[in-house]
Each structure stands twice: as C-alpha cells, then as structure tokens.
Amino acid sequence: MKKIAVFASGNGSNFQVIAEQFPVEFVFSDHRDAYVLERAEKLGVTAYAFELKEFDNKAAYEEAIVALLEKYDIDLVCLAGYMKIVGPTLLAAYEGRIINIHPAYLPEFPGAHGIEDAWEAGVAQSGVTIHWVDSGVDTGKIIKQVRVPRLPDDTIESFEARIHEAEYQLYSQVLDSLGVERK
Numbered sequence: 389m390k391k392i393a394v395f396a397s398g399n400g401s402n403f404q405v406i407a408e409q410f411p412v413e414f415v416f417s418d419h420r421d422a423y424v425l426e427r428a429e430k431l432g433v434t435a436y437a438f439e440l441k442e443f444d445n446k447a448a449y450e451e452a453i454v455a456l457l458e459k460y461d462i463d464l465v466c467l468a469g470y471m472k473i474v475g476p477t478l479l480a481a482y483e484g485r486i487i488n489i490h491p492a493y494l495p496e497f498p499g500a501h502g503i504e505d506a507w508e509a510g511v512a513q514s515g516v517t518i519h520w521v522d523s524g525v526d527t528g529k530i531i532k533q534v535r536v537p538r539l540p541d542d543t544i545e546s547f548e549a550r551i552h553e554a555e556y557q558l559y560s561q562v563l564d565s566l567g568v569e570r571k
C-alpha cells in the first residue's frame with residue numbers, strides 16, 4: 389500500500405478532501421497556527437507543525453521533514469497549498485515522489501497567485517494542474533490538468549470557488565491513477 393503525507397501551509401481544504409477519501413499518514417504544516425491543523429484534529433489525522441524560522445537554515449528544516457517522511461515510510465508527498473519552494477535537501481531525498489497542485493493551467497500563470505493572475509489577465513478559461521515537483525517553481529512534469537471556464541457573470545470569488553472544486557476532483561483522480569488505495 390502506498391503511504392501518503394500531505395503538506396499544507398494554511399486553510400487545508402484540499403487536505404480535507406484528500407483525507408476524507410484516502411488514508412493519510414500525517415499532515416505537515418510550516419505554520420503552527422494554520423487552520424489545516426484544526427481540520428486534521430477533527431479528521432483524526434496525525435499532524436506535525438514546525439516553522440523554518442525555528443531552524444538555523446532551510447537545510448536543517450528540510451532534514452527534520454525528511455526524518456518524518458522516513459519515520460512514516462512515506463511513498464508519496466502531496467503538496468496542497470504548501471507555500472514554500474521545495475529545497476535541495478528535500479528534493480535530494482524525495483524527488484520523483486513529490487507532487488503539487490497548482491490552481492492554473494501550467495505553464496500558464498505559475499507562482500503564488502495563479503487564480504488572481506488568470507482573473508486579472510481576463511482569460512476565458514484557466515484550470516488546475518497537478519505536477520511532479522522539481523527544483524523550479526511550478527515547472528515539473530505535468531501529471532494531469534483540467535480546464536476551468538471563466539463564466540460571463542463570474543466574480544473573482546465564484547471563479548475561485550470553481551477552481552477549488554476542480555482541484556478537489558483532480559487530486560482524487562491523480563491519487564487513484566498513481567495507485568494510492570482509497571479508505
């Protein structure tokens with residue numbers, strides 16, 4: 389059975405949808421006050437949180453993450469709103485076993501504001517992408533992506549909500565396709 393961990397920095401709605409359908413060994417947050425930790429508690433999922441600033445440098449921070457991944461024998465790391473760039477230490481240990489979800493149709497609108505950037509560009513459609521993580525920002529090999537239309541009467545809020553709905557469906561589909569067993 390493939391064991392997964394989810395990394396999330398804030399809200400954690402993607403984590404919640406994943407954890408409702410798939411066994412999650414643990415969730416990790418790089419913010420001790422992230423709402424995702426409350427979601428984990430309600431769902432009975434083990435959670436860990438520590439912050440980069442608590443370590444001497446990013447390598448030491450990522451060594452602590454790698455130790456957790458090894459302790460739980462994790463096969464696949466699922467980034468879901470993890471707002472840090474994966475550094476060389478974590479990549480050296482886990483490259484090829486880390487996936488990320490991005491709220492745009494890569495290579496369109498990479499970076500931290502994929503939804504807002506697509507909205508401001510006035511596109512007729514954006515999308516959602518799940519990709520393997522490499523050393524770039526949202527550059528890794530694409531696993532699966534889906535288009536999401538911008539409708540004539542959309543506000544940024546309704547557009548964003550439609551993107552998130554597409555994210556929840558796409559993550560589950562990709563985990564199925566990668567052979568992660570459901571609960």
Ligand code: GRF
Nearest residue numbers: 399400401402469489490491
């Ligand atoms: C998602 O839109 C994800 O694609 C992006 O950050 C957002 C996280 O949302 N990278 P949530 O924390 O899963 O609610």
